[in-house]
Amino acid sequence: xxxxxxxxxxxxxxxxxxxxxxxxxxxxxxxxxxxxxxxxxxxxxxxxxxxxxxxxxxxxxxxxxxxxxxxxxxxxxxxxxxxxxxxxxxxxxxxxxxxxxxxxxxxxxxxxxxxxxxxxxxxxxxxxxxxxxxxxxxxxxxxxxxxxxxxxxxxxxxxxxxxxxxxxxxxxxxxxxxxxxxxxxxxxxxxxxxxxxxxxxxxxxxxxxxxxxxxxxxxxxxxxxxxxxxxxxxxxxxxxxxxxxxxxxxxxxxxxxxxxxxxxxxxxxxxxxxxxxxxxxxxxxxxxxxxxxxxxxxxxxxxxxxxxxxxxxxxxxxxxxxxxxxxxxxxxxxxxxxxxxxxxxxxxxxxxxxxxxxxxxxxxxxxxxxxxxxxxxxxxxxxxxxxxxxxxxxxxxxxxxxxx
Amino acid sequence: xxxxxxxxxxxxxxxxxxxxxxxxxxxxxxxxxxxxxxxxxxxxxxxxxxxxxxxxxxxxxxxxxxxxxxxxxxxxxxxxxxxxxxxxxxxxxxxxxxxxxxxxxxxxxxxxxxxxxxxxxxxxxxxxxxxxxxxxxxxxxxxxxxxxxxxxxxxxxxxxxxxxxxxxxxxxxxxxxxxxxxxxxxxxxxxxxxxxxxxxxxxxxxxxxxxxxxxxxxxxxxxxxxxxxxxxxxxxxxxxxxxxxxxxxxxxxxxxxxxxxxxxxxxxxxxxxxxxxxxxxxxxxxxxxxxxxxxxxxxxxxxxxxxxxxxxxxxxxxxxxxxxxxxxxxxxxxxxxxxxxxxxxxxxxxxxxxxxxxxxxxxxxxxxxxxxxxxxxxxxxxxxxxxxxxxxxxxxxxxxxxxx
Numbered sequence: 122x123x124x125x126x127x128x129x130x131x132x133x134x135x136x137x138x139x140x141x142x143x144x145x146x147x148x149x150x151x152x153x154x155x156x157x158x159x160x161x162x163x164x165x166x167x168x169x170x171x172x173x174x175x176x177x178x179x180x181x182x183x184x185x186x187x188x189x190x191x192x193x194x195x196x197x198x199x200x201x202x203x204x205x206x207x208x209x210x211x212x213x214x215x216x217x218x219x220x221x222x223x224x225x226x227x228x229x230x231x232x233x234x235x236x237x238x239x240x241x242x243x244x245x246x247x248x249x250x251x252x253x254x255x256x257x258x259x260x261x262x263x264x265x266x267x268x269x270x271x272x273x274x275x276x277x278x279x280x281x282x283x284x285x286x287x288x289x290x291x292x293x294x295x296x297x298x299x300x301x302x303x304x305x306x307x308x309x310x311x312x313x314x315x316x317x318x319x320x321x322x323x324x325x326x327x328x329x330x331x332x333x334x335x336x337x338x339x340x341x342x343x344x345x346x347x348x349x350x351x352x353x354x355x356x357x358x359x360x361x362x363x364x365x366x367x368x369x370x371x372x373x374x375x376x377x378x379x380x381x382x383x384x385x386x387x388x389x390x391x392x393x394x395x396x397x398x399x400x401x402x403x404x405x406x407x408x409x410x411x412x413x414x415x416x417x418x419x420x421x422x423x424x425x426x427x428x429x430x431x432x433x434x435x436x437x438x439x440x441x442x443x444x445x446x447x448x449x450x451x452x453x454x455x456x457x458x459x460x461x462x463x464x465x466x467x468x469x470x471x472x473x474x475x476x477x478x479x480x481x482x483x484x485x486x487x488x489x490x491x492x493x494x495x496x497x498x499x500x501x502x503x504x505x506x507x508x509x510x511x512x513x514x515x516x517x518x519x520x521x522x523x524x525x
Numbered sequence: 526x527x528x529x530x531x532x533x534x535x536x537x538x539x540x541x542x543x544x545x546x547x548x549x550x551x552x553x554x555x556x557x558x559x560x561x562x563x564x565x566x567x568x569x570x571x572x573x574x575x576x577x578x579x580x581x582x583x584x585x586x587x588x589x590x591x592x593x594x595x596x597x598x599x600x601x602x603x604x605x606x607x608x609x610x611x612x613x614x615x616x617x618x619x620x621x622x623x624x625x626x627x628x629x630x631x632x633x634x635x636x637x638x639x640x641x642x643x644x645x646x647x648x649x650x651x652x653x654x655x656x657x658x659x660x661x662x663x664x665x666x667x668x669x670x671x672x673x674x675x676x677x678x679x680x681x682x683x684x685x686x687x688x689x690x691x692x693x694x695x696x697x698x699x700x701x702x703x704x705x706x707x708x709x710x711x712x713x714x715x716x717x718x719x720x721x722x723x724x725x726x727x728x729x730x731x732x733x734x735x736x737x738x739x740x741x742x743x744x745x746x747x748x749x750x751x752x753x754x755x756x757x758x759x760x761x762x763x764x765x766x767x768x769x770x771x772x773x774x775x776x777x778x779x780x781x782x783x784x785x786x787x788x789x790x791x792x793x794x795x796x797x798x799x800x801x802x803x804x805x806x807x808x809x810x811x812x813x814x815x816x817x818x819x820x821x822x823x824x825x826x827x828x829x830x831x832x833x834x835x836x837x838x839x840x841x842x843x844x845x846x847x848x849x850x851x852x853x854x855x856x857x858x859x860x861x862x863x864x865x866x867x868x869x870x871x872x873x874x875x876x877x878x879x880x881x882x883x884x885x886x887x888x889x890x891x892x893x894x895x896x897x898x899x900x901x902x903x904x905x906x907x908x909x910x911x912x913x914x915x916x917x918x919x920x921x922x923x924x925x926x927x928x929x
Contacts, residue, residue: 240685245766266764271707272700276766277681277773281644281854282731291732293849296676296803303675305803327686327775328695328929354849360670362649362680363767366849369681371731399700399709445697445758445770446929450685525732525850 127212131224134163134211138513141208142506145377145515146189146342149230156187156233161377161515162211165224169207172223177216178206189236189378193322193341194451200322200341204382232376234285235344236320239452241283241372242442243316243348244275246433248392250461250469257477270396273433273441275455278348279369283454286376286517290349292494292524293370297353307524308351308367310478311492314459315416315426315469315500316346319435320378321453331443333404336436339449342380343410345500345517346456347373352472352491374454377515379504384512387411387504391434401444404436410504412514414460416469417499418484426460426469428502494523531616535628538567538615542917545612546910549781549919550593550746553634560591560637565781565919566615569628573611576627581620582610593640593782597726597745598855604726604745608786636780638689639748640724643856645687645776646846647720647752648679650837652796654865654873661881674800677837677845679859682752683773687858690749690780690921696898696928697774699758711928712755714882715896718863719820719830719873719904720750723839724782725857735847737808740840743853746784747814749904749921750860751777756876756895778858781919783908788916791815791908795838805848808840814908816918818864820873821903822888830864830873832906898927 129141139145139161148156149166159166173184180203183191192203210216245251248265251274255264268274284290292311296303322341325331331339348368355367391407412428433441438455459469468474471491474482481488492498499518506512533545543549543565553563553570563570577588584607587595596607614620649655652669655678659668672678688694696715700707726745729735735743752772759771795811816832837845842859863873872878875895878886885892896902903922910916 240683242769243766268707268761268764272762274762274766275769277683277769279644279681279851280684281857282851284731291850294734295849302800303672303803305805327688328926330698330929351849357672358676358678359765359767360672361763361767362647362678363763363765365646365679365681366845366851369851370849396706399707401709441770445699445755445774446695447683447686447770447773453685522732525734 129162129211130214130217131162131165131211137163138503138511139163140510141211142510143379143383143512144204144207145379146235147377147515148188148233148235150233151225151230158184158186158189158192160207161227164227166227166230167207167211167220168223168225175219177210177219178203190452193236193320196323197338200380201382204380232285232287234283235376235378237452238280238283238454239450241278241280242275242455243278243458244273244433244438244456245458246273246431246438247458247461248432249463250459250473253461253468253473257472273438275438275442276363278372282369283372283374286373286515286519288373288519289522290371290519291522293351293354293366294524295351295354295366296357298357303357308354309491310352311521312350312352312471313416313498314348314350315414316348316456316459317412317428318344318346318374318454318456320344321449322451324451325443325449327448328446330401330446331439331449333402333436333440336439337381339439340381340435342378343384343514344378345375345502345514347498347500347517347519348456349373373517373519375515375517379512379514383506384410384504386507389429392430392432394432401440402437404434407434409434412502412504414469414500414502417501419497421484423474423482423484424466424468426467427462428460430462431457431460492521494521496521533566533615534618534621535566535569535615541567542907542915543567544914545615546914547783547787547916548608548611549783551639551781551919552592552637554637555629555634562588562590562593562596564611565631568631570631570634571611571615571624572627572629579623581614581623582607594856597640597724600727601742604784605786608784636689636691638687639780639782641856642684642687642858643854645682645684646679646859647682647862648677648837648842648860649862650677650835650842651862651865652836653867654863654877657865657872657877661876677842679842679846680767682776686773687776687778690777690919690923692777692923693926694753694775694923695926697755697758697770698928699755699770700761701757702761707761712758713895714756715925716754716756716875717820717902718752718754719818720752720860720863721816721832722748722750722778722858722860724748725853726855728855729847729853731852732850734805734850735843735853737806737840737844740843741785743843744785744839746782747788747918748782749779749906749918751902751904751921751923752860753777777921777923779919779921783916783918787910788814788908790911793833796834796836798836805844806841808838811838813838816906816908818873818904818906821905823901825888827886827888828870828872828878830871831866832864834866835861835864896925898925900925
């Protein structure tokens with residue numbers, strides 16, 4: 122460990138994906154207690170409500186709330202100050218006696234949705250994913266539509282059905298297309314979308330756009346997202362106004378929000394963009410995030426989507442989202458869209474993995490295309506941290522329950 | 526007045542669109558005071574926070590909040606009980622001395638957004654509107670897409686940019702299509718959509734659908750909506766995931782929410798539906814609402830859209846919205862989609878009024894297609910009430926400001 126990253130006195134923290142270089146925030150419960158804000162270190166959760174109540178960390182009471190929203194609203198100088206103070210508490214042994222009683226084993230807590238979602242926007246910013254979808258649904262035509270390289274395509278999803286990792290997902294019912302017209306029943310093409318979500322802390326006023334350069338002033342951090350999708354419902358309903366019930370039944374997010382401050386070593390040059398983008402979409406530096414995702418289907422790794430080469434960067438997505446004057450609110454969540462790399466073992470959806478359901482894959486010895494009842498999907502990710510460390514992002518997992 | 530509808534002692538209430546047969550709810554401020562819940566009667570606002578504080582009406586404190594949400598969450602028996610009590614207070618002269626000090630002239634208050642919007646969904650349920658859009662954008666092809674008569678097409682909009690009537694609307698900027706590729710600048714095709722919105726009070730759990738028959742258990746009431754739309758931005762961005770920035774800059778709602786209880790005499794048989802709808806979309810009785818809208822462009826009436834013959838009813842929209850197991854939250858708002866009748870002077874958008882911008886209309890002596898800076902659009906509506914009375918719904922108005 123270099124001087125810039127002192128070691129933690131917390132047993133097991135150093136060398137794990139949850140050392141003091143990471144410190145993701147979440148909301149936890151112990152038994153029937155009220156939800157409390159905590160930060161993860163090693164296999165423990167530091168009770169920040171308790172820490173603020175004991176004046177060990179000061180955030181104007183924002184850490185004594187049942188969600189992260191009040192803390193998210195504080196803004197970057199306070200986010201960084203609180204992070205610095207937590208780092209001090211967890212590294213300086215003189216604080217050990219005061220802090221140790223506030224540490225709870227992570228396997229003794231139940232995690233809650235970390236923040237109240239204001240608006241949820243879903244982008245579509247992986248060129249590989251968008252091209253694959255084009256090839257599957259419009260064979261013989263140019264895989265990307267004419268607008269795709271001019272703007273980050275996106276749409277609004279349902280904020281009220283964003284659920285925390287671990288929440289079961291009931292198979293949705295709806296109208297599914299057939300050659301004889303639509304039939305009603307459970308989705309037969311239930312899929313995942315492995316995505317990365319960005320959590321907005323600082324709001325912006327209506328009528329004023331947010332510049333790409335102001336990304337880090339507004340965005341607090343990152344969560345993994347599984348944007349569950351019913352491909353049959355979506356295929357029948359989506360013209361002309363886009364996805365609706367094919368997506369709105371559930372969107373899972375990780376329980377732990379990784380602050381941007383922990384990802385300083387994960388920023389990498391974004392991909393070249395041709396044609397040149399409109400002025401409002403220019404971000405300098407033009408940077409993506411080197412997050413390495415992994416998709417596990419019933420525990421079996423089936424794909425490793427790379428986030429680093431997403432065509433549109435999160436700063437560009439933010440600039441686009443607000444260029445029409447749309448305001449931001451604390452708790453807004455925008456997701457990247459399905460993360461897919463160039464290879465079949467790097468795709469972020471089973472639509473692509475099974476090539477539209479035509480090429481089954483072997484999972485646990487059985488042939489699969491889309492999700493069966495009882496299946497569990499877990500998305501994990503790592504990111505490079507300082508001094509050769511690695512961050513383990515909070516995973517997002519969910520199990521499919523039969524239709525009601 | 527029949528016995529069922531006693532006259533109010535409030536001067537000017539009887540015979541107005543805001544008699545005791547109506548009693549819409551809103552949130553008002555006087556000067557710098559905190560926002561308070563009120564109900565409109567004649568040209569006065571009854572301060573319900575004051576009434577609850579004085580024990581004149583009991584709602585568990587829900588009327589002493591800065592938005593209607595807590596009241597909306599109470600459910601139909603309490604909504605009706607509070608309405609009955611307010612009716613009693615405003616009709617029985619023995620209450621006059623206690624109530625009169627709580628009445629504020631409506632022109633001395635400033636109205637706020639009446640409820641905090643949870644999720645905002647926009648449907649597309651007028652057959653005339655959808656057909657007109659098809660004819661304008663896909664001439665020579667069937668005007669309705671194959672799915673349109675099988676399900677109420679809808680999508681999620683931006684809840685955070687729902688604003689109260691009277692809020693100015695800044696002309697959005699964005700990418701507009703041209704033969705040489707997209708150009709950036711202010712929308713040149715800024716439009717309105719005259720709609721009717723439904724306000725959800727009682728939530729529903731994730732994974733369970735809401736039956737059409739349970740519409741009145743969940744939906745509290747109705748607001749007029751103007752879903753401002755930038756047609757050029759929308760045209761370029763909307764494939765394949767639907768409208769995004771072309772809609773998300775502002776959606777205006779009326780300041781007054783008309784309870785369903787006030788609309789009992791406005792329900793009328795819905796239109797015949799062919800082909801027959803899926804079981805989950807069957808509503809018995811199959812009823813629309815006889816709301817008669819009017820669109821005023823700079824004060825000049827340009828259209829009178831009839832709501833009664835909307836193809837999909839609000840109960841069907843609710844059943845569809847939740848059939849995949851999506852939960853409802855208090856404050857969810859779903860809008861009907863643009864209300865258009867069969868005639869050109871009954872359309873709810875200027876896209877249709879000017880037939881895609883090709884047939885200018887005369888407004889105040891000038892030729893117009895889409896909105897100019899400084900233009901004001903006001904949408905009003907009436908509905909039949911009991912005993913031959915008429916309700917005047919709260920209007921929704923907004924003025925266009927130049928792009929920033």
